[in-house]
Amino acid sequence: MKPLSRHPLLFGTACVILVGGALYGCSDFLENAAAPQGTLDDKTLATRSGVEGTLIGAYRTLDCTTATNSDWGCAASNWVWASVASDDSYKGSDGSDQPPINDIEGYHWGTPNAESYLNTKWAQVYEGVVRSNATLRLLKQVVAASSEIPAADAASIEGEALFLRAHYHFEAFRMWGRIPYYREDDTDFRKPNLSSDEVVTELLADLDAAIDKLPTSPRNGQKGRATQWTAKAYKGRVQVYAGQFAAAVTTLQDVRSNGPYALQPSFDQVWSGFAEYSNGPETIFAYQASVNDGEPNGDNGNWGERLNFPYSGSHFGCCGFNQPSQNLVNFYRVDAAGLPLALSAPGSWNASNANMTAATVPVVDPRLDWTVGRDGVPYKDWGPHSSTGGWVRDPVNGGPYSPKKNAHEKASNAEQLSGGWAPTQQNSINIHLFRYADMLLLLAEALIETNDLAGATAIVNQIRARAGVAAQGPGTDRATMTVPINSPSITWAVYRVGQYPVFPNQAYARDAVRAERRLELAMEGQRLFDLRRWGIADVVLNGYINGVGGGAEETRRLYLAAAEPFAAKHALYPIPQIQISLSRVGGQDRLTQNPGW
Secondary structure, eight states: OOOTTTSTTOOOHHHHHHHHHHHOOGGGTTTOOSSOOSSOOHHHHOSHHHHHHHHHHHHHTTSOOTTTOSSGGGOTTOIIIIIITTTSEEEESOTTSSHHHHHHHTTOTTSHHHHHHHHHHHHHHHHHHHHHHHHHHHHHHHHHHOSOSOHHHHHHHHHHHHHHHHHHHHHHHHHHSSOOOOOTTOOOOOOOOOOHHHHHHHHHHHHHHHHHHSOSSOGGGOBTBOOHHHHHHHHHHHHHHTTOHHHHHHHHHHHHHHSSOOOOSSGGGTSOOOGGGTTOTTEEEEEOOOOSSSOTTOTTSOGGGTTOSOOTTSSSOOOOEEEEOHHHHHHTBBOTTSSBHHHHOTTTTTOOOSOOOGGGOOEEOTTHHHHEEOBTSBOTTSOBBOIIIIISSOHHHHOSOEEOTTOOOGGGTOBOOSSSSOGGGOBOOOEEEEEHHHHHHHHHHHHHHTTOHHHHHHHHHHHHHHHTSOEEOSOSSHHHHEEOTTOTTOOSOEEOOOOOOSOSSHHHHHHHHHHHHHHHHTTSSOHHHHHHHHTOHHHHHHHHHHOBTTBOHHHHSGGGGGOOOOOGGGGSOOOOHHHHHHTEETTEESSOOOTTO
């Protein structure tokens, strides 16, 4: 296992099991409301090292662990829940592999197959809640019994655990809206749902408490730990989700003006295996991935992402999931001013059904080729992507494109060297759970809703200026992988990124910011959550399937003709029935199902 001093926020599998054994697993914690069972208990762990280890265990649950990895619903990136279930990507691979994702992609969320994945996500987020609350309980015991933990460290530990508890509940809130909220002094976990508004109140209370406790820089200088600024930025995120726009402006402007964050100098540095870009200025909160750290199976790498690489004709060898949609690829087309064609030509931007290969030389936003692997275009520094050369498992089923952000560069040495399943797909690229560009665009939204259109325009243009700094280059080494967007070495696209004049009205401003979020955050597990909170998911996703901008996915991927219409019930995912059953007291369910399910 990697020593704590080298990678502070990861324990190997053995340590995760130890923490989980002490705390009891989420799969049955609703059923067992009595004291935890097992060889370890709170008294055994009531030491400084026990508190610190339990806190590390709470961080570790951000991605799939041995306690929650029964399928891919536990992935930190939410690729199943917010990318495949939106217009960003198809399940990919072939039709027979991981069939539950077929039902999720087709909006058949009430099936037993879909429930298996939903229950994995529920288990993952509430495992994180359990571990966060266990940290708080242990901390109280140790502080009450001795001076082993200095006051400043005790405050920071408490703040980190409170922040993590808020994060995990926020993840559940984005999925299910009406959720139970658990605190460290709960003794019966068969709690009823809160309303969505009540959940927001609880989230903000935890984040305010975390802000009060946390230092302004990571404890012990260990990047990846939550700080006061992490919690403040997250508070603004929750306020935007809740429609508290004036409050969000106050919160997020403070972070923007006084916090430690900034955009990476160029877009290629945001998702990268190169060590010098890890935890850069854009990182607000990320799953801290690690490989070659002594964990023999590579499980500290990006376990939840390992399906999402090009197939056997490539270096990666497997598995061809989470393939970008034709709709997404077409969305990167731009007009003569370098602005999204989807805004200036709403009736035709999506008309092309053709594979956008290098030979077509499209006029596009350069972020396309840092986000999507397409034929004939260099795939970072691994050589040209080739769907006909085996890089795509089944182009008829999943289309010709591959995901790219989660893939490491050859020159980065970020790949697992050996051990475990498919080490070529295990890497140390951190998974951004919240990054500064995302925060800025949330601030732009809040500014629009408070009628500061000039301020929102400036933010969007700042992000677009960064997008224009660098493009995918032709090289198979680091020196030539990144080039200026007008480099003569680029033969597979014409890249263009324009600047907006001041937004003329709120309606146009909303459309522009929403477009920018898709261009900037595509394939990052944000899209469905955005569409639902904007209240436009039904219009956008039914258009995606049946026809929008001149193209329809039901004619591109024929299996999508069987997709359910996106309806009011899809505003929230269904709560897993097994969790409702486990909440039963005296023959009555404490948890109630979401409307329509």
